[in-house]
Amino acid sequence: MGRLIKSMLILTVVVGGIWLAVIVSWQSSRTMPSEGEIALYMVALPLGVLLLGWLTLRGIRAWRAPKPQASTEAQPDEAVAPSAPLPRAVVLASAAESAAGTSVTEILAGLASPVTQLDASLTTPEGFPIMAARVQRLSTPDLRAAALMAHSDPRVLRDASLRAGALLEGVIDALVLQARENQPSAVSEADWPMLRLQVVLPARWSEATRARIAESARREAAAHWPAARLRLGSVPATDDTQAFVWLHDWLRAEPASDDAALYVLAACDSLIDPHEVSALNGERLLLTPAQPDGRLPGESAAGLLLAREPAAVPEQAATPTPARPSDPTLADKYPPLPNRPKAPSASTPVVVLPQDARGWF
Numbered sequence: 001m002g003r004l005i006k007s008m009l010i011l012t013v014v015v016g017g018i019w020l021a022v023i024v025s026w027q028s029s030r031t032m033p034s035e036g037e038i039a040l041y042m043v044a045l046p047l048g049v050l051l052l053g054w055l056t057l058r059g060i061r062a063w064r065a066p067k068p069q070a071s072t073e074a075q076p077d078e079a080v081a082p083s084a085p086l087p088r089a090v091v092l093a094s095a096a097e098s099a100a101g102t103s104v105t106e107i108l109a110g111l112a113s114p115v116t117q118l119d120a121s122l123t124t125p126e127g128f129p130i131m132a133a134r135v136q137r138l139s140t141p142d143l144r145a146a147a148l149m150a151h152s153d154p155r156v157l158r159d160a161s162l163r164a165g166a167l168l169e170g171v172i173d174a175l176v177l178q179a180r181e182n183q184p185s186a187v188s189e190a191d192w193p194m195l196r197l198q199v200v201l202p203a204r205w206s207e208a209t210r211a212r213i214a215e216s217a218r219r220e221a222a223a224h225w226p227a228a229r230l231r232l233g234s235v236p237a238t239d240d241t242q243a244f245v246w247l248h249d250w251l252r253a254e255p256a257s258d259d260a261a262l263y264v265l266a267a268c269d270s271l272i273d274p275h276e277v278s279a280l281n282g283e284r285l286l287l288t289p290a291q292p293d294g295r296l297p298g299e300s301a302a303g304l305l306l307a308r309e310p311a312a313v314p315e316q317a318a319t320p321t322p323a324r325p326s327d328p329t330l331a332d333k334y335p336p337l338p339n340r341p342k343a344p345s346a347s348t349p350v351v352v353l354p355q356d357a358r359g360w361f
Contacts, residue, residue: 014053015046089251090307092182092262095174097167098300099133107300116296122277124288131287133298134272138163153208160273160299161205165213167301168199168268169220175264175305176224189226193261196231197221198250200243200267203236210234213268221264243267251308266303271295 022041026033033041096103100110119132143162176195183192199217201210214234221230235246243265250263271280277297280286287294 011050014049018042018046018049088308089247089263091304092307093175093178093305094303095171096300096302097135097170099135099298116298119272119297122272122274122297124286125278125281130277131296132272133296135163135167135299138166140272153212158209158273158275160270160276161209161213163272163299164202164268164270164301165216167270167299168213168217168266168303171266171268171301171303172197172199172217172220172264173224175266175303176221179262179264179305180224189229192226192229194229194231195221195225195262195264196233197264198233198235198246198266200235200237200246200265202269203238205236210236217266237267261308263306263308264303265306266301268299268301270299271297272299273297 019042022045025031094104096107098107098110099115100107116131116133118129119134120129122130122132124130140159140162143166144157147157147162176197179195197217199214201213205213211234214232218230218232221232235242237243247265271277277286280295280297281288284291285295287296
């Protein structure tokens with residue numbers, strides 16, 4: 001019934017609009033139409049417009065309709081050739097810090113009840129303080145003074161990069177320290193595995209700012225790891241998927257001979273900065289009474305200690321199983337880190353990294 005009423009309304013509007021336009025044109029030009037003109041403009045023209053509209057609508061619907069895909073199922077008599085082993089990343093340890101806490105458990109719990117409060121140093125253009133999730137232990141003036149004493153360029157010392165860099169240093173310190181404690185005391189530092197430090201930093205920061213933060217992260221890692229066994233890399237991130245993109249590329253690009261190395265993948269960001277708040281407000285992304293669906297400024301850093309373990313299952317396996325640190329081959333290379341949480345039970349929520357048709361991350 002509803003479609004019928006809608007169709008009648010469309011028909012009425014189209015025909016009525018054409019008739020009105022034709023009659024007004026005839027009156028303005030003082031034209032006395034003949035029977036042929038009446039049939040052409042009052043009957044044929046509306047029918048032509050309706051037919052053209054119907055054909056256009058049918059074409060749009062056909063274009064938007066999902067295209068049938070060719071069947072990719074293998075025939076029963078076809079033999080599936082095994083592919084090369086799938087590389088997999090094993091998480092040996094994790095670290096994180098935000099306003100909600102200094103552990104993954106605390107941060108996940110904080111998502112249900114955000115730890116925010118009015119921040120007098122961050123205001124709207126009208127001068128009202130806004131809600132923000134600030135890490136209270138950080139003092140921006142103290143961070144700025146320490147950076148100036150280290151002869152940093154004042155032009156790269158914005159509040160956001162100072163605070164995010166401090167959070168990143170804490171995360172890297174925790175991860176590299178755990179990796180160090182895991183090395184046998186009888187082994188010389190020259191024989192320790194190569195540790196590759198990969199930091200993911202916001203692309204909106206200047207290149208000089210990202211270089212300063214990356215160098216600070218390297219110095220923090222060098223406090224617990226031999227400098228000769230340490231490598232640094234930096235990735236500018238335009239969104240929150242950049243770390244997974246790097247992880248995807250790393251698993252498929254690194255040579256198999258490097259699978260005994262340890263990797264620290266860490267990222268940080270902060271919006272606790274008047275410049276960042278102004279940019280958010282200019283893009284209409286800041287939570288204000290006029291923008292109830294906006295964002296609350298916050299800050300955090302997180303990182304993973306990873307090892308690369310080749311999988312022994314073919315790509316066409318029905319149910320690929322991610323490697324666990326308890327696998328014999330991995331346990332021989334990397335003994336369990338101290339104070340690691342127990343394996344989650346079936347009722348415990350587990351965060352699974354993205355996967356695609358080519359294998360597990």
